[in-house]
Amino acid sequence: MRQGLTRHAYGIKSYKDWKKLEGVNWSKVDKPTVEHQGLKNHIDELYKGGSVGNGSTQDAVRFERATGLDVKGSSHSQKAGDRLRGIEKLMNTEKLSDSDRQAAQRVADDLRDALSSGT
Amino acid sequence: MIDKYSPAPSTVAFSKKLLGIFPELENTPGFDKSNWDLPYLFITDFRKYVISVFRKVKQEVRTRGHASHEDRLKQVFQIFEDNVNSSDDAVRNLIRAGFLETFDLDVSDQEYDELKAMLGPKTRAALVLACEEDSK
Numbered sequence: 001m002r003q004g005l006t007r008h009a010y011g012i013k014s015y016k017d018w019k020k021l022e023g024v025n026w027s028k029v030d031k032p033t034v035e036h037q038g039l040k041n042h043i044d045e046l047y048k049g050g051s052v053g054n055g056s057t058q059d060a061v062r063f064e065r066a067t068g069l070d071v072k073g074s075s076h077s078q079k080a081g082d083r084l085r086g087i088e089k090l091m092n093t094e095k096l097s098d099s100d101r102q103a104a105q106r107v108a109d110d111l112r113d114a115l116s117s118g119t
Numbered sequence: 120m121i122d123k124y125s126p127a128p129s130t131v132a133f134s135k136k137l138l139g140i141f142p143e144l145e146n147t148p149g150f151d152k153s154n155w156d157l158p159y160l161f162i163t164d165f166r167k168y169v170i171s172v173f174r175k176v177k178q179e180v181r182t183r184g185h186a187s188h189e190d191r192l193k194q195v196f197q198i199f200e201d202n203v204n205s206s207d208d209a210v211r212n213l214i215r216a217g218f219l220e221t222f223d224l225d226v227s228d229q230e231y232d233e234l235k236a237m238l239g240p241k242t243r244a245a246l247v248l249a250c251e252e253d254s255k
Contacts, residue, residue, distance in 0.1 A: 045163060048221050051252075057216075073248045074215035075208065081124030082159035115124065 032103035058114040065118030084111040127209035130158035144168035162217040200239030
């Protein structure tokens with residue numbers, strides 16, 4: 001078993017096996033619909049779809065941290081971190097509608113949770 | 120709190136390098152220079168620049184039979200070909216998860232195929248893995 005990984009990671013060979021992985025707290029935040037163009041850009045980049053969990057970068061990070069394996073040839077932790085900082089910056093500087101702000105907050109919280117998983 | 124998510128210095132250096140080689144990308148609509156220290160945001164803006172140059176090249180070829188910007192496009196793709204399998208994990212991830220994974224978001228299917236054909240073999244293989252794997 002790879003050192004430092006969850007005991008459930010044993011036998012997982014690829015991100016395509018993600019459904020076999022137990023004990024991971026997958027994202028409960030599906031892709032939100034938002035109006036603000038800058039926020040929409042972040043959301044589109046984070047929710048490409050497919051792959052692992054609900055198809056979000058957050059779930060790619062959770063998989064990578066639980067198994068030590070890449071998703072589609074790369075690690076997604078810095079992508080998640082940069083996008084989190086971008087969303088936080090946007091929330092601090094842009095005027096957002098209440099629903100956009102709530103969506104941004106949910107996604108930011110999910111990113112933080114993913115980045116703290118497996119640590 | 121926020122410092123624990125700081126980007127890898129090599130990816131910031133790579134972004135600065137691109138900004139230095141392609142200063143004209145600052146004129147791309149939607150480009151935000153303040154993102155250069157968040158490389159995954161920067162690389163998305165950079166992709167928009169690449170797509171805008173590609174469209175300019177196509178337009179020039181249609182109207183004049185040759186394209187003055189074609190060398191810029193080749194230069195971009197050569198940089199990615201040289202770095203897509205970089206021994207620096209952070210730079211390799213930036214190209215794959217930042218530039219290639221969502222490469223299809225801003226282009227039509229036809230443009231995607233045309234751009235894909237212009238990529239070097241290593242970048243094209245990485246694109247297929249990052250962007251097409253799940254649609255098979």
